Amino acid sequence: MYCINCGVKLADTEKRCPLCGVTVFHPELDRPDSEPLYPPHRSPLPQVNSRSAQGVLTAAFLLPLLITLLCDLQINRRVTWSGFVIGALLVGYVIFVLPLWFRHPNPVIFVPCGFAAVGVYLLYIDLAVGGKWFLSFAFPVVGGIGLIVTAVVVLLRYLRRGRLYIFGGAAIALGAFMPLMEFLICVTFHRPRFVGWSLYPLIALVLLGGTLIFLAICRPARETMERKFFL
Ligand SMILES: [Zn+2]
Numbered sequence: 200m201y202c203i204n205c206g207v208k209l210a211d212t213e214k215r216c217p218l219c220g221v222t223v224f225h226p227e228l229d230r231p232d233s234e235p236l237y238p239p240h241r242s243p244l245p246q247v248n249s250r251s252a253q254g255v256l257t258a259a260f261l262l263p264l265l266i267t268l269l270c271d272l273q274i275n276r277r278v279t280w281s282g283f284v285i286g287a288l289l290v291g292y293v294i295f296v297l298p299l300w301f302r303h304p305n306p307v308i309f310v311p312c313g314f315a316a317v318g319v320y321l322l323y324i325d326l327a328v329g330g331k332w333f334l335s336f337a338f339p340v341v342g343g344i345g346l347i348v349t350a351v352v353v354l355l356r357y358l359r360r361g362r363l364y365i366f367g368g369a370a371i372a373l374g375a376f377m378p379l380m381e382f383l384i385c386v387t388f389h390r391p392r393f394v395g396w397s398l399y400p401l402i403a404l405v406l407l408g409g410t411l412i413f414l415a416i417c418r419p420a421r422e423t424m425e426r427k428f429f430l
Contacts (some may be wrong), residue, residue, distance in 0.1 A: 200225070253299050260292045282327060286320040306352045314345030336387040340380055347372050363421075367411030374404030 200209045204221040213223050264285050271281030293316040298304035318341045325333035347369055354365045381397035384390060414421045 253296065256296045256299070257292075260288055260296065264288050283324065286323050290316045290320045307349070307356055310352045311345060311349050314341055314348070317341055318345075332387045336383050339383055343376050343379070344373070347376070361415065363411045363415035367408040367415065370404045370408030370411065372408075374401040374408065377401045377404070 200211060200213075200223070201207065202209055202216040202219060202221060203224060205216060205219040207216060207218045209216060209223055211225070214225075215222055267281040267284045267288075268278070271277075271279055290313075294309075294313040297312070298309045318338060321337040321341065322333050325331065325337065350372075351365055351369045355362065358365070377397035377400045381393065381395075385393055414424060
């Protein structure tokens with residue numbers, strides 16, 4: 200007979216292993232019911248009850264929201280500044296807490312949802328302050344960046360390889376978006392002329408994206424980089 204824990208050879212009469220102290224399993228020996236036959240299993244870490252965590256987080260968002268709304272109604276008799284605070288809280292909730300309600304939150308769904316929430320919030324601000332910059336500026340900028348980020352998330356999720364191509368392509372797309380953004384700023388805010396500051400981020404992002412794609416294509420260069428940066 201051998202100890203089931205440490206493997207030391209045991210005498211038949213032994214009730215406990217002399218070496219490690221574990222109770223010896225011996226079918227003919229009587230033992231109290233409470234005594235386990237095997238060393239206790241190392242139970243997995245107790246899981247945080249995620250439902251209650253989500254409830255607490257939801258309350259943490261709802262409480263300031265209600266307080267803000269009540270203060271605003273008390274002072275101004277209508278929704279004024281509290282609309283901005285509530286909008287920001289709701290955007291934060293959609294981005295950070297809403298995915299927690301799902302067992303396997305799919306970023307392909309939640310990333311565009313987050314951008315949509317930001318877009319709706321900006322539309323609210325635009326309407327509230329009469330800014331008239333939503334359609335010609337905020338919508339295309341949030342939509343464009345949202346599309347690029349969503350494309351990256353979708354490709355990363357459904358393609359197993361080619362991360363360098365994906366990030367390189369995204370950097371170049373973002374760079375190409377910069378002059379368009381400057382153009383939209385000029386048009387929307389009636390800037391006199393197109394200065395061209397957007398060319399600097401454009402050049403930087405195209406260089407970054409080009410480098411990533413070069414590394415993706417050129418295997419020896421990639422291996423050198425990996426060795427250099429201990430990747
Ligand atoms: Zn033992």
